[in-house]
Amino acid sequence: MTDSRQSPPTSPTAAPTRRAENILGAEGLSGLRGKTSRRGFFPWLGLAWVSITAGFAMLAGVSLRFLFPNVLFEPPSTFKAGFPSEYEVGAVDERFKSKFGVWIVRDEATLFALSTICTHLGCTPNWLGGEQKFKCPCHGSGFYIDGMNFEGPAPRPLERYKIYVADDGQVVVDKNSKYQWEKGQWDNPESFVSMA
Amino acid sequence: MSRLANVKKSIARSQLWTAFFRHGYPDTDRNRVLVIMSNVLLHLHPVKVRKSGVKMKYTWCAGGLSFFLFLLETITGLLLMFYYRPTIEYAYVDIIDLREQVPLGIMRELHRWGAHAMVIAVWVHMFRVFMTGSYKPPREFNWNVGVILLVLTLLLSFTGYLLPWDQLAIWAITVGSNMARATPFLGHEGPGAALLRVGDVSLVHIGDDVRFALLGGRFVGAGTLLRFYVLHCVAIPLIAGFGMAIHFWRVRKDGGISGPL
Ligand code: HEM
Ligand code: FES
Numbered sequence: 001m002t003d004s005r006q007s008p009p010t011s012p013t014a015a016p017t018r019r020a021e022n023i024l025g026a027e028g029l030s031g032l033r034g035k036t037s038r039r040g041f042f043p044w045l046g047l048a049w050v051s052i053t054a055g056f057a058m059l060a061g062v063s064l065r066f067l068f069p070n071v072l073f074e075p076p077s078t079f080k081a082g083f084p085s086e087y088e089v090g091a092v093d094e095r096f097k098s099k100f101g102v103w104i105v106r107d108e109a110t111l112f113a114l115s116t117i118c119t120h121l122g123c124t125p126n127w128l129g130g131e132q133k134f135k136c137p138c139h140g141s142g143f144y145i146d147g148m149n150f151e152g153p154a155p156r157p158l159e160r161y162k163i164y165v166a167d168d169g170q171v172v173v174d175k176n177s178k179y180q181w182e183k184g185q186w187d188n189p190e191s192f193v194s195m196a
Numbered sequence: 197m198s199r200l201a202n203v204k205k206s207i208a209r210s211q212l213w214t215a216f217f218r219h220g221y222p223d224t225d226r227n228r229v230l231v232i233m234s235n236v237l238l239h240l241h242p243v244k245v246r247k248s249g250v251k252m253k254y255t256w257c258a259g260g261l262s263f264f265l266f267l268l269e270t271i272t273g274l275l276l277m278f279y280y281r282p283t284i285e286y287a288y289v290d291i292i293d294l295r296e297q298v299p300l301g302i303m304r305e306l307h308r309w310g311a312h313a314m315v316i317a318v319w320v321h322m323f324r325v326f327m328t329g330s331y332k333p334p335r336e337f338n339w340n341v342g343v344i345l346l347v348l349t350l351l352l353s354f355t356g357y358l359l360p361w362d363q364l365a366i367w368a369i370t371v372g373s374n375m376a377r378a379t380p381f382l383g384h385e386g387p388g389a390a391l392l393r394v395g396d397v398s399l400v401h402i403g404d405d406v407r408f409a410l411l412g413g414r415f416v417g418a419g420t421l422l423r424f425y426v427l428h429c430v431a432i433p434l435i436a437g438f439g440m441a442i443h444f445w446r447v448r449k450d451g452g453i454s455g456p457l
Contacts (some may be wrong), residue, residue: 074413078235121371138367143348 004162016044024072060085077175084171084193087111102161103127103134105145111172111194113161114147120154134158147181157181160191219357240441242448249453256327258321262349263440265314269352270433272307282425284418286363311353318349330454338446341439348436355428361421369424370416376407383407 041136064133079100087093087106092135096102101124102115116124123138133150141152148157171193179185186192207213236426248254257433279298280290295301322342325331331339358369377385382405383394391399402414412419447453 067412068404069412072413074415074417080375122369122374138371160333195224 004070019031023160042090045175060076069149079173080166081171081173082112083169084111084165084195090145092129096173097124100173100175104163104171104173105147109194109196111163111171111195112192113163115159115161115175115178117159118154119149119156160186162189162190165193209430217440226260240444242452244452246452246455248455254456255453256320256324258317258324262314262317262321263393265310265317266436266440269307269314273311273429276307278430282421284361284421287359287421289390291360291362295341311356315349315353316345321368328454328456334450335446335454338443338450341443342444344441345436345443348432348439352428352436355424357433358416358421358424359428364383366416369420373407373411373416373420376410378406397424 021097023114057115070112078139079096079097081093081102081104087104089106089108091106093104093106096104097116101116103116105112105114118125118136118138118141120136120141123136124137125134125141125143127133128135134145134147135150136142136154139153141149141154143158146157147160149155160179162174162179164172164174166172177190179191180190218234219226221324222228222231229243232238232241232250250282281287291304294304325342327340354369354372358365377383379386381388381402384398384407385400386400390398390403392399402408408414410420410423412423413419436456
């Protein structure tokens, strides 16, 4: 069987050229000649490319910025945590764990805020009162009550957050500043409230 | 001429028939080429294939299997989308319902097992391309297209992992996305990020780094679920489909599937 389709006519006709003449007026293409020189054309071409590139760069920038919302519906990073007298020596306070990701721990001399983010890969450990340790369910890291790591893959102790007593006498935890043991920052007076 | 032959002839000449079949039977070399060239889907495929190219022994059909599994995932995934809602109230219960309250409760299992199988198939395909030396010129470009497809396959796997919104999902994505903290310059704990600061204000911090853009928040939450859903169901499959079109076209342009040495 042969191809049942005919190839379209390929011979050029006069019609397209005549239409171009109509658009450009009586002089046709030659009417454009002399108005813009070859050299004069290139600055315009350059400008056109620069504008288009700038336009697209702006669109890309706007799209990128779109990924960062102006408002976050997350709990605030600073919160009040009651009065220092509410905390018992040797207890781990879990009231702020699920909402703010913070344990507040009281030892003899100080009150401090421990981050609940495991320093291995970021899971949330559990406080096991009977064994007196924080135990991470993900890969088994263990931390003592003061946050020191002692078992499992976690390479460093839990981090502590800024904690202070506000003018109204309430404890405030500010998660915007953190204090790392390995950097010697636990000595910083901002990282604990003195209970002495 | 018999009546049957006449009917056959008039059908073959009808407008409907010729609109679909724009060439004669593929019994000449010319028509065989036309079959491939005049069809947008087939034209990604080479007109001629080397004998070794269709041997299981040579390709293990691992690339073809990867593509088949991608199609399977597309279809089963589309069906799952009719039930699944990507919010923290509904995601988990919708997944349970998909198993228990929907006819053919194995659709979700098909999608999940298919996903595992696709990851395996893609690695096997890469291994075979390596072992047959098919990454060598002129196919080095297609090897790189392949590497991009591999990354996209893994990203599909990663984003899909979060969607059931169970403990495994949440913590796996927490752990996985924490790696993004260490991205050079773009992650707030990565090398170089500390250099990007104006006076006391750091430009790259937990609220604006690349991990934040991925999660839509400071930690894995409602925003993350929605972002991963959109990436998993729309963005990555589109990019991967586009990449596969290039991949298959390149196989054709590089002279078809390579032959044994
Ligand atoms: C989504 C993932 C992928 C799909 C669907 C896919 C699909 C295919 C298909 C159907 C072929 C034809 C030959 C065959 O079936 O083996 C092929 C060839 C090829 N693929 Fe892939 N591929 C994928 C990923 C990759 C990866 C990860 C690599 C390597 C980094 C790669 C490199 C190549 C190369 C170099 C060829 C040409 C092989 C030859 O000519 O012998 N592809 N691919
Ligand atoms: S994340 Fe805690 S042990 Fe790995």
